[in-house]
Amino acid sequence: MLYAILSTFLLAAAAPAVHRLTGRASGWVLGLLPAALFVYFLSFLPAVSSGESIVLAWPWLPGLDIQLSFLVDGLSLLFALLISGIGFFIVTYAGRYLEGDRDLGRFYVIILAFMGSMLGLVLADNLVAMFVFWELTSITSYLLIGYNHENADARKYALQGLFVTVGGGLALLAGIIMLAMAGGSWELSEILNNGDVVREHALYLPLLLLILIGAFTKSAQVPFHFWLPRAMAAPTPVSAYLHSATMVKAGVYLLARLNPSLGGTDIWFTTLALFGAVTMFTGVFLAFRSTGVKKVLAYSTVMALGTLTMLIGIGTETALLAAMAFLLAHSLYKGALFMVAGILDHEAGAKDFLQTGGLRSALPVTAAFAILAALSLGGVIPLFGFVAKELMLEAVLDAPSLGGILALLAVLTAILGVAVAAIVGIRPWFGPKVDTPKTPHHDAPVAMLAGPAVLASLGLIFGLGPGLADEGLINAAAASVQGAPVDGYLALWHGINWPLAISAFSLVAGGVLYWRWEQARRALAWVDRAAEYGPEKGYFKMMDGLVALSEWQTRVLQNGYLRYYVIVIVAMTAGLVGVTAQLFDVGVGGLDWAALKIHEVAILAILVASMLFAVLTRSRLGAVAALGSLGFTVALVYVLYSAADVGITQVLVETLTVILLVLVLFRLPGFLNLSSTALRVRDAGIALVMGGMITLLILSTLDARLFPSISQYFIDESVPSGYGRNIVNVVLVDFRALDTLGEIFVLALAAIGVYAMLRFRAEDRR
Amino acid sequence: MEVVMAFVVGGLYAAAIYMMLRRSIVKLVIGLVLLSNAANLLIFTVAGMTSGAPPLIAPGDTVPEGVSADPLAQAVVLTAIVIGFGVLAFAVVLIHRAYEVVQADDMDQMKDTDR
Incomplete structure (x- = not known):
């Protein structure tokens, strides 16, 4: 498992080289890895569909008790299969769609890294690992959306997506930490069995809200839905991938994953069901009144995400089964439709439904599979979308509360959903032939048709034989979301009941809406004006702020x-030291003045006098002389207190300093009185506060020895290990030789700098 | 002695910061010299000041006789003195060069010379 995920990152690193070697076939070659991963994940299917969940762990940071562990159960396997399976079609499709693009190698790098992050996210059992992969998907998707980096819009909206999802990720991080505290473990497999403890924990409400912010931003729930259609700035294969199986489903995955642990409370139900239902309706409504090919599809993804969130919120067995079926159905038809959108753009140059019409004769194969996928989107019998939609309606009608409003929104969504499916499935292919920007000469190449063909056909196969999907995985997935085995099953025909009636009614009503599409869009023009006050406005306001x-x-x-930098630094230092000293009740021991000897007093008197003179004098020569006097007095202090080597060094350096200052400072103008008296008083005050702080610091540390000094080691080892009798020298050239080497480097650099500055001046004059 | 030194070092810090807050760039240099002396003495003082016991080992012994001064603090201060000189030399030449180019030693004027 670890190697499976690592292999995607390794191949990502090697992708540009592979691309150069294999040229036109690169999509097929690189697609081998996702295909192999798909087969690998399939090998887990028998065990998982019989209800097992498998945990695989590797030590990662053993000191922090963090292990890299993976959890394979129905839910994560469903996602892993979708990610690797659709990933295969995306990589091969992109190889042809972006053929000749000079950055195709870079594209492979990012999309493979993204796939690896996504797999890691859905398979991780450890919360920390999951979060790391979560953030990796945000970063790689940022690079994918901004792939056309020479386009200002692509950059802008890539950044928007990044800000929204990473902002949510920050909330998620806090939520995850609280979840680990409440659940008593970093392993999902343990937290999920501890649901009651988590739900009763005092941190339940804050951690729930934080995790919901993370999930809602990632899965584009209202009011964060605006970034998703904007992410259409990405190349079409990216949109197909982000929307069908990955990125935006990550939030839904998180909600489904944590349902056994967080779900079942009133707040969980109300928040998820309401936000989900509103998102669902907003998405389908905005899809209905858009005309851009990718925009319609993007908003219909928002609808699907809302539906999934709502179903997870409702949380009954039927609802969870419906959620998993809908997830699969949506991934299949949305992946296919986005790839069809890419074909429309690639072959006919059409980016807007209004530019299309009557293309079925020019692109017959594409049209067939597009219509098949659109039928699934519209929930028409006998496609898998119909199975999922029936279950969804049944779950909503049986919802424990809020039944009326959820049902109303669900019915409206069903009607508009049919109209949107008609826009996608009828508009480009039937009717009078419209002159597209490019005239298609032939149907799309095999690499681009394979994805839509297989995904749309699966929608039909699973529709005719829902048991195939059900017994294979959907049941096991719903069981892992519920945290208990599921008795329900998927079926094409449930008998004549309310959901069937609603489906039939929505088909008719949706058909009428599509027939009157032009008029409806004109009537809805006010939405554009209203949208200016929407959440995206808030986002831009925040960015400006x-x-x-x-x-x-x-x-x-x-x-x-x-001087203001110095003031800020001094004030911060003095403030922090002062507050810390107060907090830890640092005291100053008794002051012992008695031991002073007369020569010490004399030396210190000279030192202080030199210092004061250097500060107060108006003469440059006087200041330099005072500094010299001060330096030599300091040397005397070193010598008196057993530091002969330091004293010698100080004397040498001080001599050089005085010579240097005399040579240079006299080329500069004399002192002027530049500051007012008030400023001087203020500065003196600041300086004295800092000086006083240092004095207190020294006094408070004099008696404090919190732990033994490491000096004793140097004293003991000087002769046996260092073979030297001058311990200071041994420390400098032996124990801390690297420090001394660094010091020599600093001096050498300073010397080179000085030389360079003097030399350039000489050249200027010439 | 440490108690008196605490006040002397505090005074040196105050003097250094006061000079660094002046507008004349020459005074800034004087402040730098004061500051490096202050910091060296600070380390030297808090390590404990021992009179008449240099960290030397007599021939034939493997450890110094009796208590000796802290060799580590001395080594650190010694390094700091040399580095301080390097920084000072560089700063002084840089300032001189800047003065030649912009003909100002008031830092408020220097700040605006590239406008």
Whole structure:
């Protein structure tokens, strides 16, 4: 398992080289890996469909008790199969769709890395590992959406997607940490068996809200739905992948995954059902009134995500079964339809449904599979979409509360959904022939047709034989979401009941809406004006605010005046030291003045006098002389207190310093009185506060020895290990030789810098 | 002695910061010199000041006789003195060069020379 996921990242790294070697066939060659992974995941199917869940673990950070563990059960296997299976078609499709693009190698890198992150996310059992993969999908999808980086819109909306999902990721991180605290483990497999403990925990409400923010932003629930259609700036294969099996389903996966642990409470039901239902209706409504090919599909994805969230929120057995069936159905038809959208663009140059019509004779194979997928989208018997939709309606009608509003939104969604399916399945293919920007000469190549063909056909096969999907995986997936075995089953024919009646009614009503599409869109033109006040407006306002805030703080803090930087640093240091000293009740021991000797007093008196003179004098020569006097006095202090080597060094360095200062400072103008008295008093105050703080610090540490000094080691080992009798020298050239080497480097660099500056001046003059 | 040194080092810090807050760039250099002396003395002081017991080992012994001064603090200060000199030399030449180019030693004027 570990190697399966690592292999995607390894292949991602090698992808550009493979692409160069294999040229036109690169899509097929690189597609071998997802295909192999799909087969590998299939090998888990017999065990998982009989109800087992498998945990595989590798030690990762044993010190922190974090292991890299993977959980294979119905839910994660369903996702893993979708990701690797659709991933195969996406990679081969992209090889042809982006053929000749000079960045195709880079594209393979990102899409394979994205696939690996997505697999890691759905298979991870450890919460930390899951979060790492979660963030990796955000970052790789940012790179995918911004693939056409020379396009300003692509950059802008890639960033938008990143901000929304990573912002949610931050909330998720906090939520996950609380979940681990409440559940008493970092392993999902253990937390899921601890549902009652988590639900009764005091942190339940905050952790639930934080996790929901993470899931809702990722899965584009209202009010975060705006980033998803904008992500259409990505190349079509990316959109197909992000929408069908991956990225946006990650949030739904998280909700489904945590359902046994967090679900079943009133707040879980109300939040998920309401947000999901509203998102579902908003999505289908916006899809109905859009005309861009990818935009219609994108909004219909928002609808699907809302439906899934709502079903997980309702949480009854039927609802969970419906959620898993709908998930599979949606992945199949949405993957197919997006690839069809790519074909429309690639062969006919059409990006808008209004530019299309009567294309069935030019693109017969594409048209056939597009219609098949659209029928599944519309929930028409006998496709798998119908099975899922019937179950969905049944679950909504049986919802424990909020029944009326959920049912109303579900019926409206069903009607508009049929109309949207008609737009996708009828508009481009039938009717009078419209002149498309490019005239298609032939149908799409095999690499681009394989995906739509297989995915749309699976929709039909699973529709005719729902037991195939049910016994294979859907039942096991619903069982892992429920946390208990599921008795229900999928069937094409449930008898004549309310859901069937609603389906039939929605077919008719949706058909009428499609017939009157032009008029309906005109009547709905006001939505554009209303949308200007929507959540996306809030996003842009927030971004502007962020920019304004950073401009303001840059102006205030990075103002270019050295003295204000110094003041900020000094104030921060003094403040932090002061507060810490207060908090830890640091005291100053008794002051022992008695031991002072007369020569010590004399030396310190000279030191202080030199210092004061250096500060107060108006003469440059006087200041330099005072500094020299101060330096030599300091050397005297070192010598008096047993530091002969330090004293010698100080004398040498001080001599050089004085010579240097005399040589250079006299080329600069004399001192001027540049500051007012008030400023001087203020600066003196700041300086004295800092000086006082240092004094207190020293006094409070004099008696404090929290742990033994490491110096004793150097003293003991100087002769046996270092073969030297001057311990300071042994420390410098032996024990801490690398420090000394670094010091030599610093001096050498300073010398080179000085030389360069003096030399350039000489050249300027020439 | 450490108690008095605490006040002296505090005074050196105050003097250094006061000089660094001035507008004249030469005073900034003086502040730098004061600051490096202050920091060295700070380390030297808090390591404990021992009089008349240099960290040397007599021939034939393997450890110094009796208590000796802290060799580690001395080594650190010694390194710091040399580095401080390197920084100072570089800063002084840089300032001189800047003065030649912009003909100003008031840092408020220097700040605006690239506008």
